[in-house]
Amino acid sequence: MSDVLSLNGIVISSMPMGENDRRIVLLTKERGKISAFARGARKSKSPISAATNPFAFGTFQAFEGRNSYTVVNAEVKRYFDGLSKDYDAICLASYFLEIAEYFSGENIDESERLNLIYLSLAALESKTFDSKLIRRIYELRTLKINGEYPNVFSCIKCGKTENMHRYDTRAMGMVCDSCQDDKNSSISISQDLLYVLQFVLSCDMKKLFSFKLKEDLFNEFDNFMRMYWNRNIDHAFKSERFL
Numbered sequence: 048m049s050d051v052l053s054l055n056g057i058v059i060s061s062m063p064m065g066e067n068d069r070r071i072v073l074l075t076k077e078r079g080k081i082s083a084f085a086r087g088a089r090k091s092k093s094p095i096s097a098a099t100n101p102f103a104f105g106t107f108q109a110f111e112g113r114n115s116y117t118v119v120n121a122e123v124k125r126y127f128d129g130l131s132k133d134y135d136a137i138c139l140a141s142y143f144l145e146i147a148e149y150f151s152g153e154n155i156d157e158s159e160r161l162n163l164i165y166l167s168l169a170a171l172e173s174k175t176f177d178s179k180l181i182r183r184i185y186e187l188r189t190l191k192i193n194g195e196y197p198n199v200f201s202c203i204k205c206g207k208t209e210n211m212h213r214y215d216t217r218a219m220g221m222v223c224d225s226c227q228d229d230k231n232s233s234i235s236i237s238q239d240l241l242y243v244l245q246f247v248l249s250c251d252m253k254k255l256f257s258f259k260l261k262e263d264l265f266n267e268f269d270n271f272m273r274m275y276w277n278r279n280i281d282h283a284f285k286s287e288r289f290l
């Protein structure tokens with residue numbers, strides 16, 4: 048039998064198996080996304096019962112098998128159980144987990160994505176921020192981690208970083224005033240929104256949830272993200288229809 052591994056991560060999905068067991072998916076710092084079996088986890092007296100619910104964040108002890116892992120113990124640092132008391136928050140939090148499960152990979156470093164989920168759930172649970180803003184920040188930073196995101200740092204045609212007022216929806220980047228030729232394929236972007244997009248894509252992750260937006264600016268950000276997401280993400284997330 049292989050050695051017990053200590054994996055830091057969060058339960059991103061959990062399914063009942065048989066009468067007493069669970070099959071969970073964990074997003075871990077050390078192994079990326081992994082599928083794990085939790086024997087007896089549905090028995091109320093099981094030490095890993097609560098630790099195998101979605102959102103449980105902590106350290107999981109597991110054996111590595113041929114196709115799957117087996118969780119034998121866990122030390123949960125945070126359950127995010129404050130989310131469960133708020134229907135809208137739990138729907139959005141479930142959407143975050145579904146996105147993370149869809150985009151994450153096995154055996155790759157997913158520490159950034161794990162960090163993003165943790166901070167986003169903490170922001171949501173704190174109730175200090177508008178949940179719609181948390182959603183758009185989470186989505187945009189997810190795109191950054193995926194490596195495909197809107198180019199808002201320089202003109203996609205000449206590379207200059209000044210006088211950028213329009214976003215080319217086909218080329219997926221900003222165009223400066225001198226390069227702008229086709230208004231039909233571009234949309235106007237305010238300087239405030241440009242700054243928000245640049246900030247969310249480049250700031251230290253700890254600062255992601257450190258700002259609020261006035262209604263007009265939030266609406267512009269919201270519309271931009273909806274447009275970008277619909278055009279570029281070719282997947283329907285089941286949990287999205289509850290948002």
Ligand SMILES: [Zn+2]
Pocket residue numbers: 202203204205206207222223224225226227
């Ligand atoms: Zn240009």
